[in-house]
Amino acid sequence: MANKKKKKLTPVQQEYQALATRIEPKRPVAVNCLRAFVSGGIICVIGQAIEEMFVRWGGFDHKSAAGPTVAVLILISIILTCLGVYDKIAQWAGAGTAVPVTGFANSMSSSALEHRAEGMVLGVGASMFQLAGSVIVFGVAAAFIIGIIHFIVDMV
């Protein structure tokens, strides 16, 4: 892919890109991974604590507590998004806040907030899935394929 792209560039462009790549700072991948591990882990610990509370005081068992736990995490994420804090945390945490369900909630609520000015139907309604839509589309498509594989494996 990278080579195919490079072929289209003129020699001057290639030379320049080599220069630019040498100068521009790289993403600190190792640090980002570590931060994602720590912050994602913290979110999971919070989730676990919420679940334990539902089990201890809410009369749920561990299986049925999953639903309300996710709902609480989503609520916290949306509140932090509305307060303008979530994106600040995410700049530090990276994938740590993007991968869990809180990231999904943030992508939907931030789009909804952003397009509030364009009205409820064409703004909020239409734009809410601007970022989250592709997750759903590819999630459903992947689930369908996995489902077929599962079905075939079961038959054999």
Next chain:
Amino acid sequence: MLKGHQSWIFENKPAILSTATIVGPFEGQGPLVEDFDTIHGDLTLGQDSWEKAEKTLIEEAANKAIMKSGLTKEQIHFYFGGDLMNQIISSSFSARTLAIPYFGMFGACSTSMETLAMSAYVVNSGGAEYVLAATGSHNASAEKQFRYPTEYGSQKPPTAQFTVTGAGAAVVSREGYGPVVTSATIGRVIDMGITDPFNMGAAMAPAAVDTIEAHFRDLQIEPGYYDLIVTGDLSKVGYSIANELFEKHNFPIKQTNYQDCGMMIYNYETQSVQAGASGCGCSAVVTYGHLLNRMHRGEINRLLVVATGALLSPLSFQQGESIPCIAHAVAIEAGR
């Protein structure tokens, strides 16, 4: 008067009668806080959308500049304006309020000097007595249009830049007192094949270098002629690359003091802006505020501002197109 291939000399020396700069709260926390006319505490400026906030910024800058010049709106013959929004709505809508005959221009972040160059040209050639040049950008409206929703938690790479919330305006006049616009060089569109919209500095640096070299070639002067040369919004990455390119081309940039507006407006220690600032507002508020104030104080006599712009659209980069860039240079000298 045309000089060389792509430059104008303004022999009638149009003067910048007055300027105005309006910025948002985040810029007010930066080191240039003393140089702005108005600092808004509220990012929305009391409007109900980011786009309206951006329009209000430009309106306020235009009105303030006209007020400071001692003129009235009716005396301004033409208004050159532009911004980053689709169909340059912020400028056009501000022109609706101002009711001044209007030229809408798009040069992305190079609009500040594009409009100033055109204003000076029109005034110099006798096409008008007074002309207004204004431009602005808003961080949230730019994020919304070009990147992600404002509150979306995405991690920005260290090459990313922070769009300035601010607008700058200048009134250019045939007569009167103020710094004079002496020449301008109009840039070519340069595309070095950079496709990453989070790396505008690297995309724009070759355009800035091309225009600067053209300016000195056309005018047959040396960089040492100017006390200060500034680029618009290359920020850390683009600035380093530009310096490297000058060295490679054996261009004597070291004769003068070369800086970048994108590296002046924020405090890297306390403000999280990655590589630095960008946006139409960046070069506009730094030039019309900070740099012209320094000229008034006598710290700078000859200044060359090279505003840089990335001419991409959200659609073009999604379709995998590279980012074409442009830069326009305007020379401002301490005047009469």
